[in-house]
Every structure is written in C-alpha cells, then in structure tokens.
Amino acid sequence: MSLIENLIRPDVLALSAYHVQDAAGCVKLDAMENPYQLPEPLRAELGRRLSEVALNRYPTPSYTELKAGICGKLGVPDGYDVVLGNGSDELISMVSVACAKPGAKVLAPVPTFVMYAMSAQFAGLQFVGVDLRPDFSLDRDAMLAAIAAHRPAVTYLAYPNNPTGNLFDDAAIVDILRAVGETGIVIVDEAYQPFAQSSFMPRLAEFPNLVVMRTVSKLGLAGIRLGYMSASGALLEQFEKVRPPYNINVLTQATAEFVLEHSEVLDTQAVALREERGRVAAELAALPGVEVFPSAANFLLLRITRPGLDSAKAHARLLEQKVLVKNVGKMHALLHNCLRVTVSTPEENTLFLNALKAALAP
Ligand code: PMP
Numbered sequence: 001m002s003l004i005e006n007l008i009r010p011d012v013l014a015l016s017a018y019h020v021q022d023a024a025g026c027v028k029l030d031a032m033e034n035p036y037q038l039p040e041p042l043r044a045e046l047g048r049r050l051s052e053v054a055l056n057r058y059p060t061p062s063y064t065e066l067k068a069g070i071c072g073k074l075g076v077p078d079g080y081d082v083v084l085g086n087g088s089d090e091l092i093s094m095v096s097v098a099c100a101k102p103g104a105k106v107l108a109p110v111p112t113f114v115m116y117a118m119s120a121q122f123a124g125l126q127f128v129g130v131d132l133r134p135d136f137s138l139d140r141d142a143m144l145a146a147i148a149a150h151r152p153a154v155t156y157l158a159y160p161n162n163p164t165g166n167l168f169d170d171a172a173i174v175d176i177l178r179a180v181g182e183t184g185i186v187i188v189d190e191a192y193q194p195f196a197q198s199s200f201m202p203r204l205a206e207f208p209n210l211v212v213m214r215t216v217s218k219l220g221l222a223g224i225r226l227g228y229m230s231a232s233g234a235l236l237e238q239f240e241k242v243r244p245p246y247n248i249n250v251l252t253q254a255t256a257e258f259v260l261e262h263s264e265v266l267d268t269q270a271v272a273l274r275e276e277r278g279r280v281a282a283e284l285a286a287l288p289g290v291e292v293f294p295s296a297a298n299f300l301l302l303r304i305t306r307p308g309l310d311s312a313k314a315h316a317r318l319l320e321q322k323v324l325v326k327n328v329g330k331m332h333a334l335l336h337n338c339l340r341v342t343v344s345t346p347e348e349n350t351l352f353l354n355a356l357k358a359a360l361a362p
Contacts, residue, residue, distance in 0.1 A: 011121060026324040027351050029342040032162075032192075032299050034220035036269045036345070038259070046258050053254045059246050066253050069260035070228050074214070075201050080230045083239045086247045088191060088215040088227030089115055095187065095211070096123035097242045099153040107152035109138055111163060111332035113189065116156045128152065134334060136164040136293065140172040147179045155180055158189045160196050163328045163340045165295030167198055177207045185235065187211045192297035194219050194270040195277070201230065208232050218298055219266050221259060224252040273298050277343045283353050289360045301328070304337045306360055311337040317359035323352050 005013065021030065038046065067082055076082060085091035096106070096119045106120035110129035117127040130146045133139050138157075147155070155176060160167045177186050186209055188200040193214055201212045211231040216224065226248060229239070259266065281300055284292035289306030304314045311329030318325055325341040341352060 021324060023324050026319070026322045027344070027348050028324050029344055029348065029352055030324045030326045030340075031222075032218055032297070032342050033222050034218060034266075034269055034273065034298070035342075035348060036220060036272075038220075038262075038265060042262055042265065046255065049258050050251060050254055053250050055250065057250070059248060059250045059253055061245060063248060063253065066248070066257055067228075069257050073260045073263045074228075075199065076230050077202060077204055080204055081233065081236055082228040082230050083236050083243060084248050085227040085229070085243070086252075087217065087225040088189065088213050088229075089119075090244075090247060091213055091227045091229050091239075092116065092119045093122070094239055094242050095154055095185075096120055096125055098239055099185075100125050101153065104153040105150045106154045106156070107143075107146055107150060108156040108158075109143065109161070109168075111328070111335055112156065113158050113162045113191075114331075120154075125153070132161075132164070132334060136161065136166050136334070138168045138172045138176075140169070140175060143172070143176055144179050147176065151183050152180070153184045155184060155186045156189060157186065158191065159198075159200065160192045160296040162191070162297070163299075163301055163326070163331070163335070163338075165293060165297045165299055165301050165340075167196055167296045170198075173200070177210055180209055182209065185209050185211050185231070187213050187229075189213045191215045192218055194266070195274055195298045196296040198296065204230060204232070208234075211235065216256065216259075220269055221256070224255050226252055226256050270298075273343050276346060276349055279346075280341075280343055280349050280353065284356075287357065287360065290356070299340055299342045301335075301338055301340050304339065304360075308362075309360065311339050314356070314359050315339060318352075318355050321355040321358060323355040325352070 063084055070082055092115050100123040105126045105128055107128045108116045109132050120127040128146060128150050130142050157168060157173055180186050190199055190212060193199055204210055211229055213229040215227040277295060281292050284290050284302055291303040291305050293301045304311050311327045315327040325339050328335045328340050329337050
C-alpha cells in the first residue's frame with residue numbers, strides 16, 4: 001500500500017477535487033459574482049484605509065466593530081448577534097463539526113448547494129437528500145416524512161435555492177421548522193438575499209431552532225470571503241467554540257467595515273442586477289429552444305429544449321464564443337439539460353444572449 005492509501009480516508013480518496021473552469025479571457029457568468037467594483041473614489045479611500053491596517057498584528061479576536069456593522073446594516077434583529085466565517089462555506093463546516101454526534105444526519109432538498117452534503121461527509125455526518133418537485137418547489141410532505149424518519153440534526157434550506165433560483169414557500173419552511181422542533185436546527189441559507197428581498201432574519205425570535213446564514217459574496221465582495229450567521233445566543237455560543245480563532249483576517253475585517261459604512265453602493269448595484277434579471281429572463285422566455293425558470297437570485301436557470309442540442313453542447317458553444325456559464329445538467333435528474341447563468345452588467349448580459357442565440361442556431 002502506498003503512503004496515500006495508508007493515510008487518506010477511503011471516501012476522500014474516492015472524491016475528485018472540485019473543478020473550477022479557467023475563465024481567462026471569458027465573460028465570466030459561472031459563479032454568481034457581482035460584476036461591479038466599488039466606485040473609484042471609494043476604492044481610493046479603501047486603499048488608504050487598508051494601508052493603515054496593522055498587518056503585523058492578529059485581528060482583534062472579538063470582531064466587535066465588524067459584528068456591530070453587520071448587525072446594524074444588514075437587518076439582524078435587536079438582541080441578536082452573529083458568528084463570522086471565512087465565507088459561508090466555513091460556517092457550514094463549523095455547523096457540521098459542532099453537530100457531528102455519532103449517527104447524526106443532515107437533510108436538505110435536492111438539487112441544492114453541494115457544500116451541504118460535502119461538508120456533512122467530511123465531518124462524518126450522513127446526508128439525506130429529498131427531491132424537489134419538478135417545478136423546483138419544496139415537496140413539503142416528503143420533507144416532513146424524511147424529518148420524521150431521520151430526525152436530522154441539521155436541515156438546510158437555501159432561500160433562494162442554488163442552482164434553481166427560486167424561493168421556497170414560507171409556509172412550508174415554517175412547517176419544517178416546527179416538525180424539526182427541539183431535535184435539530186434549520187439553517188435558512190440566504191446567500192442571495194439582496195436579490196430576493198425576502199428573509200427569515202426578522203423571524204428569529206419565533207423559532208429557537210432557526211439559524212439564518214448569509215454571505216457578502218453575492219453582494220459584491222466575493223473576494224474578501226466573509227459569511228455570517230445569526231440564531232439564538234445559546235446556539236451561537238456553541239458554534240463560536242468551533243470557530244477557528246482569527247478566521248477573519250485583518251484585510252477582510254477592515255474592508256468589510258469600510259464597505260458597510262457605504263452600504264448604499266451595494267444596494268444600488270443589487271437594484272441594477274434585479275432589473276437586468278427581469279430583462280434577461282424576458283428575452284430568454286421569448287427564445288425558441290429554451291425554457292427559463294423564475295429566479296429570486298442573481299442568476300437564472302434555463303433548460304435547453306431544442307432537439308439535437310443538450311446543455312453540454314450549448315455550454316461548449318458558449319465557451320467557443322468566450323462566454324462561461326455553468327452546465328448543471330448532470331447534477332441531478334431534475335436539472336436535465338439545464339444551464340445556470342449569472343446576471344451581470346447590461347453589456348455582458350447582451351453578449352450572453354447573443355452567444356446563446358448563436359449556440360441555438362441549427
Ligand atoms: N450558500 C449558497 C446557497 C451558495 O450558493 C453559496 C455559493 N455558491 C454559498 C453558500 C457559499 O458562499 P461563500 O462561501 O462565498 O460565502
């Protein structure tokens with residue numbers, strides 16, 4: 001046996017590393033990034049601010065100011081605090097680690113964000129996926145049956161969901177929160193909240209088992225890696241114990257504090273992206289050979305329906321035209337022949353639409 005086989009867990013050996021397509025020279029519409037940078041005067045001011053950051057020091061471990069900025073500007077209810085993560089990916093790992101009792105399970109509707117299942121596996125938790133309905137709505141009865149059968153420690157609901165883009169029904173979410181009750185937590189993952197304008201954050205006090213998770217990534221700050229989650233103090237106290245100390249570096253801390261002082265800039269960008277989402281969706285709906293699904297996020301899910309063309313071929317034809325989208329057609333049976341495309345600037349969206357029209361041509 002080789003060193004690697006002696007050393008590494010069989011389930012990790014069997015994995016292939018997460019493949020990220022090289023986007024050099026492409027219109028990059030594969031990762032739900034906000035296409036807009038900060039306006040130039042703010043960038044210059046941020047540069048000055050960052051030049052004063054003490055890189056020789058560890059961050060202040062309490063992150064008091066950053067947390068106050070997040071709670072004050074991003075709608076965390078009075079009396080509630082947040083736990084910070086290096087992206088919400090790290091928060092998901094922290095929850096898995098904290099809840100990984102022997103036999104504990106993680107449940108989510110599928111298809112959904114893949115890290116819920118990956119992170120469960122890494123921490124030794126069993127993942128249970130419950131299929132969405134063909135229109136991507138929650139199958140409430142199947143979810144309730146799975147909750148009764150598996151008593152999951154952690155249930156994830158991405159709101160809106162990735163990669164389908166839709167918001168699940170609020171009443172079904174409330175039924176799930178009640179059904180899980182005291183045996184587990186329900187994490188409502190609001191990564192795309194700025195584009196949905198719908199949130200469970202104001203409802204934290206109603207549900208002691210509710211955790212609301214968010215990220216600044218889609219808001220325009222994917223590069224700084226910062227996520228946050230709010231819940232009852234009793235839950236946050238436990239999650240805080242497994243947070244790696246100093247997980248938010250000083251440059252992220254200073255940048256986030258600065259941008260939160262100017263949060264209206266991000267709000268304006270989100271408004272522009274929501275408008276463009278409407279335009280792109282309408283143009284896609286008018287294209288023969290394509291079906292587009294309703295989205296409350298900064299991306300659109302579409303299905304290639306033109307005979308003789310599938311999502312892999314359409315993806316390749318878009319790439320030949322230097323437009324990179326995500327082919328999710330093989331991720332789950334419900335996503336057969338589907339592509340996911342980020343909503344971007346009017347110029348980039350038009351480039352995508354024209355490239356897609358060319359890709360659909362016989
Ligand atoms: N949650 C959902 C639903 C996502 O789609 C993503 C990113 N694609 C994340 C969380 C992770 O975001 P980040 O780690 O950038 O905060």
